[in-house]
Amino acid sequence: MTFANAGTLGVVPGKRDELVAHLTKRSDTLKQIGCLAYEVGVSDDDPDTVFVMELWESAEAHQSSLTLPEVQAAIAAARPLLSGAFGGFRFNVVGSPLRD
Amino acid sequence: MTFANAGTLGVVPGKRDELVAHLTKRSDTLKQIGCLAYEVGVSDDDPDTVFVMELWESAEAHQSSLTLPEVQAAIAAARPLLSGAFGGFRFNVVGSPLRD
Numbered sequence: 001m002t003f004a005n006a007g008t009l010g011v012v013p014g015k016r017d018e019l020v021a022h023l024t025k026r027s028d029t030l031k032q033i034g035c036l037a038y039e040v041g042v043s044d045d046d047p048d049t050v051f052v053m054e055l056w057e058s059a060e061a062h063q064s065s066l067t068l069p070e071v072q073a074a075i076a077a078a079r080p081l082l083s084g085a086f087g088g089f090r091f092n093v094v095g096s097p098l099r100d
Numbered sequence: 101m102t103f104a105n106a107g108t109l110g111v112v113p114g115k116r117d118e119l120v121a122h123l124t125k126r127s128d129t130l131k132q133i134g135c136l137a138y139e140v141g142v143s144d145d146d147p148d149t150v151f152v153m154e155l156w157e158s159a160e161a162h163q164s165s166l167t168l169p170e171v172q173a174a175i176a177a178a179r180p181l182l183s184g185a186f187g188g189f190r191f192n193v194v195g196s197p198l199r200d
Contacts, residue, residue: 004141004153006106008189024195031198037137038198039155041104041191051191053104053153055139089108089187091141091151095124098131098138 002036002093003059009050010085016042019050019081022074029070034061048083055093102136102193103159109150110185116142119150119181122174129170134161148183155193 011019023040030038034057041051056062065071111119123140130138134157141151156162165171 002139004139004151006151006153006188020194024197026200027197035198038196039102039104039193040195040197041193043189043191051104051106051189053106053155055153087189088106089143089146089151091143093139093141094120095140096138097124097127097140098135100126 001058003056003062003090004093005052005054005056005062005088005090007052007054007088008086009052010083011048011050011081012083013048015081016047016050019078022078022081023050023052025074027070029068030065033065033068034058035065049085052088059090059092101158103156103162103190104193105152105154105156105162105188105190107152107154107188108186109152110183111148111150111181112183113148115181116147116150119178122178122181123150123152125174127170129168130165133165133168134158135165149185152188159190159192 020040020042036057037055039053043051120140120142136157137155139153143151
């Protein structure tokens with residue numbers, strides 16, 4: 001079942017674009033391990049937050065991605081940029097009006 | 101610029117699946133007016149919430165969709181199912197690690 005993660009990452013003031021650069025760094029591995037979509041964004045209304053919207057083949061694919069050396073290295077590199085504020089939600093996709 | 105909306109819709113207890121049925125009803129109009137993705141889901145952790153994750157060609161495309169008769173009728177039909185609790189966030193997509 002497709003798994004969705006929508007998250008907000010609070011960033012140290014002034015470090016937003018640096019975090020965006022980390023999160024958008026091209027990774028063919030992600031696709032190989034079941035990542036279907038990984039959109040990264042920002043909002044003028046909230047300059048110290050980075051937003052992510054992810055779709056995965058399954059919750060397990062998402063969970064196991066976090067143990068990959070490549071992903072762990074990316075998390076370690078991003079950590080100094082994070083304020084510690086996190087938000088968002090996760091769900092199991094059950095359908096879409098764009099497809100049968 | 102691609103626009104993203106991630107939302108939580110609180111539902112009247114017992115009405116979750118009915119709201120999901122409304123939100124996943126096939127709509128070719130949505131695609132025609134610039135909806136790129138519209139994923140609807142649920143979570144066992146929160147049985148009185150429906151989750152949505154949307155991507156649109158632009159914030160304007162999303163905004164103008166709300167004025168369409170088809171969308172307004174869908175909103176009117178869904179309203180009795182909603183508890184009034186809403187959450188989520190919106191952002192402008194700036195990139196993805198899955199593409200250059």
